[in-house]
Amino acid sequence: MFDGADPSSLPDGVLEVRVLGYAAQITALTAEFLDLVAELDERESWRGPGIHSLAHWLSWKAGISQRTAHEQVRVAKSLRELPVVRQAFGEGRLTYSKVRALTRVATPMREQELVNLALSCTASQVEKAVRAMRQIDRGHGEDGELVAPTESWGRWKWNLDGSLSVSMTLSPLDGARFLAGAVRAEYERTRTAEDSDLPSVPRNTSGELETESGERDSEGKPTNRRDLWRQVPSNLAPAVVAMADMVHEGIAMPDLAPGAEILIHAGDGVEHAHLDDGPAVSEAELEEARCGAVTREALSARVPGGPGKLALLGLGRKRRTPNKALIRALFLRDRCCQTPGCERTRHLHAHHVVFWSAGGETELDNLILLCGSCHRALHRGEFSITGHGSQRFSFHGPGGSVIEVSPPTRALGEWLPDGRIAADATVPVGGGKLDLGYATEVIYAVWEWKERNASQVSAAA
Structure with a gap:
């Protein structure tokens, strides 16, 4: 089945079987991956210089976007309490899309019925069922009666250590x-x-x-x-x-708002004038743009270290705080927090690589964008930054080792498909045809029966 044949040479039936087979293998591997992620989260061995969270570590080391990584960590932690869902996931019978939805409503008492439901549904149907369940569950007490909403209140106090405690009920x-x-x-x-x-x-x-x-x-x-x-x-x-x-x-217009203006890169250091993060523009278009009041030009000069480096502005030791023009050039160059794997774009600080107090200058060669969390970690000594001139910088751990900006991901050299996973494991039972309303009524009736039996057993004990 997995012989590396050219897909274009495969008959339709074989091609379909292989697509479904690979889908099942990917599902099983994803289950194993999330199991490892949960273990990594429990051990907290991911912690290191400048690492905000396990999701940040996955984004940096595994090349996963942080938002995807956050959801994967949530699902991985939920699965630790759901052995039935976890088993079906590991066998390739429940796809990640279904498992992600189920973990929003599943409990150890409910999971068996939810797995039975999901095995007969498409991923879209599971999403709809979960949404309906969340609406039913919301606002009900243990006896099934609606709970009267409480009034909002809150209080605050300063603690002896200087921290602020806030308590609210909304x-x-x-x-x-x-x-x-x-x-x-x-x-x-x-x-x-x-x-x-x-x-x-x-x-x-x-x-x-x-x-x-x-x-x-x-x-x-x-x-x-x-x-x-x-x-x-x-x-x-x-x-x-x-x-x-x-x-x-407030909501005042920021000094740097590239989305609200036409920004064009031009000058001796630019081979062809072009829009910021966009295509080239002709001379005629450039002249036309210069007639507009919302157009701004960024003039770049050639410097060692690669194209696009801006080496135009600087204040030296005259001023510690960068002016608006320098801040604009810094944002155009860095775009986001420069700590490897971070990439946050809001609430950024212009950091002096060589501290101002140590004689550092307010120049692009000595300035770099950091988010508040990374800036704090740097000043705590969790990592350091070295400037190499021509606006090139490197990040280092506490021991001086270089922190790679984008570590390469490596596939397992001896990996083979898991023969225990059926080729059609992800295909819904019955072709995905299901009356979701009827199914929801049935599983809620089962859960009510379970709760009644649990109450009777508890009372008898």
Whole structure:
């Protein structure tokens, strides 16, 4: 089956079997991968200089986008408490798309029925069923009666060590507003260069938000822009601080807003004038653009170290804080936090590689963009940065070893397909034809029966 034959030479039937076979093998390998991720999370052996989280480590070391990595870590941790889902996943019978959805509602008491349901569904049907279950579960007490909403309240106090403690209880609607704000703040705080400024949120014909499909294009980027919005962060503190920063900063027009202006690179160091991160423009187009009030030109000069380096602006020792022109050049050069694997694009700091207090100059050769978390880690000594002139920098661990910007991923040299995984393991039982409404009623009846029996056993004991 896995003989390396040219796909174009395979008959239709063989080609279909191999596609499904590989899908099953990928599913089983993904289950094994997430099992290892959960173990890595439990050991916390991923911790190191400048590493914010396990998702950050996966993004840096395994080449996975941070948003995908965050979801993988969540699923991996959930599977530790769901042995039935975990077994079906490892056997290739439940795809990652189905498992990701199930882990949002599954519990040890519920998982067997959910697995039976998912085996007879397509991934899209599982998403719909899970969404319906979450709506049913929300707002019900242990006896099945609706719980009256509580009034929102909160208190705060300064602790003896100088930290601030905040405690809040919010009504459902106020809580939803708070969490929605936290998600937006976390998205802004951790935005990377690949994320759009205004992700679109698709809606169906009924006006309801569509669920995350998990589908990705050939480059691994989400085809559903809603996939860019992460779930509510488990640690709310950074998001809340970012929300406070946003209130302080307001919604004023930033000094650097490349999405709201036409930015053209031109000059002696540029072979052809071109739009920022875009195509070349002709002389006629350049002259036309110069007539517009929203056009700005970035003049680049050739310097050692590669094309696109800007070596025009600098303040030397005259001024510690970079001016707007220097900040603009710095953002055009770096775009995001330069710590390997980070790539955050918001709340960035212009860091002096050679500290100002140690005689460092306010020049592009001595400035680099860092996010707040990486900047703090650097000053704590978790890593260091060395400038090599011509706007080239390297990152080093506490022992002086170079931190690779993008470590290569390596496939296992002796890997062979797992013969225990059936070629049609991922195909839904019955072809995916299922009455989801009836199925939901049945499994809820089973869960109620389980709860009644558990209560009777507990009372008898």
